[in-house]
Structure formats: structure tokens, C-alpha cells
Amino acid sequence: MRPLGIPAMRDRAMQAIHLLALEPVSETTADKSSYGFRPERSTQDAIAHCFVLLSRKTSPQWILEGDIRGCFDNISHEWIVNNIPMDKKILRSWLKAGYIHDRTLYPTEAGTPQGGIISPTVANMTLDGLEAELKRFRRQDKVHMIRYADDFIISGNSKELLETRVRPLVEKFLSIRGLELSPEKTSVTHIDEGFDFLGMNIRKYNGKLLIKPSKKNVKAHLKRVREAIKDNKTAKQVNLIKMLNPIIKGWANYHKAVSAKDTFRHVDNEIWLSLWKWAKRRHLRKGSVWIKKKYFKTMGLRNWVFATEDTEKFYPDGKPYTISLFHAADVQIRWHTKIKGEANPFDPQYETYFEDRMTSKMRDKLKGSKRLLSLWLSQGCHCPICHQKLTDTMQWRLHYINRKVDGGSDTLSNLILMHYDCHRKIHDC
Numbered sequence: 001m002r003p004l005g006i007p008a009m010r011d012r013a014m015q016a017i018h019l020l021a022l023e024p025v026s027e028t029t030a031d032k033s034s035y036g037f038r039p040e041r042s043t044q045d046a047i048a049h050c051f052v053l054l055s056r057k058t059s060p061q062w063i064l065e066g067d068i069r070g071c072f073d074n075i076s077h078e079w080i081v082n083n084i085p086m087d088k089k090i091l092r093s094w095l096k097a098g099y100i101h102d103r104t105l106y107p108t109e110a111g112t113p114q115g116g117i118i119s120p121t122v123a124n125m126t127l128d129g130l131e132a133e134l135k136r137f138r139r140q141d142k143v144h145m146i147r148y149a150d151d152f153i154i155s156g157n158s159k160e161l162l163e164t165r166v167r168p169l170v171e172k173f174l175s176i177r178g179l180e181l182s183p184e185k186t187s188v189t190h191i192d193e194g195f196d197f198l199g200m201n202i203r204k205y206n207g208k209l210l211i212k213p214s215k216k217n218v219k220a221h222l223k224r225v226r227e228a229i230k231d232n233k234t235a236k237q238v239n240l241i242k243m244l245n246p247i248i249k250g251w252a253n254y255h256k257a258v259s260a261k262d263t264f265r266h267v268d269n270e271i272w273l274s275l276w277k278w279a280k281r282r283h284l285r286k287g288s289v290w291i292k293k294k295y296f297k298t299m300g301l302r303n304w305v306f307a308t309e310d311t312e313k314f315y316p317d318g319k320p321y322t323i324s325l326f327h328a329a330d331v332q333i334r335w336h337t338k339i340k341g342e343a344n345p346f347d348p349q350y351e352t353y354f355e356d357r358m359t360s361k362m363r364d365k366l367k368g369s370k371r372l373l374s375l376w377l378s379q380g381c382h383c384p385i386c387h388q389k390l391t392d393t394m395q396w397r398l399h400y401i402n403r404k405v406d407g408g409s410d411t412l413s414n415l416i417l418m419h420y421d422c423h424r425k426i427h428d429c
Helices: 009-029 043-054 077-083 088-095 119-127 130-134 159-175 215-230 237-254 261-282 288-295 348-365 370-378 420-428
Strands: 062-067 099-101 104-106 144-148 151-156 187-190 195-197 200-205 208-213 296-299 302-314 320-324 396-400 415-419
Touching: 009 088, 009 119, 043 144, 043 151, 043 195, 043 200, 043 208, 062 159, 062 195, 077 088, 077 119, 130 144, 130 159, 151 159, 151 195, 159 187, 215 237, 215 261, 237 261, 237 302, 237 320, 261 288, 261 302, 288 296, 288 302, 296 320, 348 370, 370 415, 396 420, 415 420
Parallel strands: none
Antiparallel strands: 062 151, 062 187, 099 104, 144 151, 195 200, 200 208, 296 302, 302 320, 396 415
16 A cells, blocks of 8 residues: 555645645746646646657657656655745644654654645655756757656667666756665666556557557556456446446546557457356346346447446436446547646746637537537636636536526526536535
8 A cells, every 4th residue: 555644634724825835836947848746737748748759750769767766755855945945944844743653653754745735746846857957968869858746758869878878867866855766667668669657558569659558557447347346246237337437437538548449449348248247147047148138238239238227317208217337439539739848827828828728628528518518618617606617627517597396497598507516505505
């Protein structure tokens, strides 16, 4: 288990307040190719940067895969206090607070707790500056870095360059901060052999770069799904579907910006086999035809759909709603547009840029519902209750101004799109 230090509620609140002042500073001074734990950036941006960097014929062929040993646990407190621009007394108090385990207080001599609200930003600021160090190399050396939190890759035009010059420079940079590379997870790889980064496998096949879900990631996902099926041998089919759908959908959406279609089909097939075994185990004395009729339906052009009626939801005509297992292969592959390296969400000159990105993401998410998209645009992309933006990463709900039970209609003039929490508060009043 990964060790986490969870601050008390008062400290978490104070960290959140200090983070409001520290985050604009960290965003302004951050490395352009850093993507982890930063607003408006994601793993998809890091993977898209990998494609931009490595896909051309003239792209660097050698990759240094770097991993920092216990990054959060080993950062030098002295370096943090001397270099992080915030109240030193408060910062030192948080770093030296210690942690309680089994009613025993243990001191903290290094590192920052992984459960702290401000810890990811502090860790990012600790690692910022490595990109500037690498710019010392000549342009023809093709040395470039892409970092997500403490995982990073560095490209180069030769294996010797990465092993004899780049790696020592990185080790020196980290040692000043009390950190070191993990020998087991740090290696130099040719692009034709491929490497894993953020759950993806990045490799060139006959000169063409393809990014796919890594075998390790697929194996872990299938293991999670199979364990969920195995642990619910006697569960109702509808409950099992409701449990599995978020797992499958979340995993597929994470990989929808890479070449994952064949992997999605493979995963769907493996899950189907597990569900068939689950169904047969429940009815040892029944034949395959009976089992298929009970648990699998024909929906549209697709046979053998794991589906059933959900007696908690009904169509307007009173018939029960049919719920089916989500298929990863139904997720449309869409290329992700990488964020500009210099873009800063706290800089007014990029306000329009981030608004356009948010609108594009919401259009993709709401493309299946023109009504929702029209409603969102008519509200100026904001929640009318808290006046904060409605983005693709938030949960939202539709609210009827005049309740349907009171004769309210489904027209846009009677609907409001709002945050889930805002909707909950209205109905709790």
C-alpha cells in the first residue's frame, strides 16, 4: 500500500488557502513540459506531447525512462523551506508536524505528505528547473523532457549521450533536492523497442509511431473487472452491471485518445467470457440456450448483450428501463489537442484560449445531446446558482424550474443545467 499522510481538517483548510496564493506562482515558473497535478493539464496532454516529439522521421530515437525513488517521501525539507515562496514558519510547521500511526507519533525529517492538499504543488516546484538544465545541450542532440509528477522521459539522439551525459546531470539536479533515481525503473530504450509511460505503450513499428494501452495496464484492468465479477457471484444482474459500467467506461475514456480500438475489442471479449462463466456457475443444471435467454439480449445489430430490466427506472410509457453492460469498443477514438506549453490559466492573455478549450471539451462531451449543449451555451457556460463554470470534469444535473409534477414542460425555457452539489442543495432546502 502507498503510504499517505492525511493532515487534520484545520491544516487541510489552511493548506487550501495558502495554495490559492502559491499556485499562480508555481504555474508561472513551471516547466513547460510538466503535466502532472497542474490545472488544465492532464495525462492526455503528456501523451499527445510524446506523439509530437517522437512521431517524425527526424525525431530522436533513444529514450531515458526516469522514475524518482520515493519522491514525496524524500524531498529535502531544507531545500523546500529555502526555495518555496510562502510563509516559512507555516511551511516548516507542516513539514515537521510528524504523523500518527497506531497511536504513536513519528517525526518527519524529509518529504511532504502525499495526502496533503499543497503537497503536489510543492513537489512540482521542487522538480521544476530540470527542463532548463537540459536546454544546455545542443539542438542536434535532440534532448527534450516530458514529465508527469515524478515520472518523466528524456529523449536523445544516442544511447551514449543519455547514459553518460544526461543521466548524470539529472542525478546531480535531484541530489541537491534530496532525491535520487530509482535504478530498477530507470533505463534507456530505443523507440523501436518501445516503452511504457502513464499506462500507454509508445513504440515505432516500421517507422510509424503507435501509442496503445500497455499490456500491464490492460492486465490490471481485466484483473479488477474479473475480481468484481468473482466477488459478486450471487448479486443481481442489474447490480453487477451498475458496478461494472463505471469501471469499464472510466478505463476506456482514459485511453480514447490513442490507438486503442483493437485493445477495446479484446477487453470486451475477455469481460464477456468472464460474464458467461458467471452466468453458467449460477445455473449448473440449465442449458446454454436458457442461460443466454435469461442474461443476454439482442439490442440493435448486436447479439449477446449482457442486459436486463432495471425496475427502479421506467420509460414514460411505464415500461421498465433496460440497462446493459457498457462496451469499451463503443468509445470513439478522438485525438487530444495538446495544451500550449506556455499557457497559464492565471494569465489574463490566455483567458480566451482556455475558454475555447473548455468549450471544445464540452462540445465533445455533450455532442450526443444538442439540447444539453444549447442549454449550456445559453447559460454562458456557467452554473446559475454558484456562478462558477460548468466544465467537462464536473458532475451536473438538469433542474426543472417548474416541476414536472406541477405541469412543467421539457422545453429549454423550463430547464437549468447546474452543478450536482448545487442541485442537491436546492432540493434539500
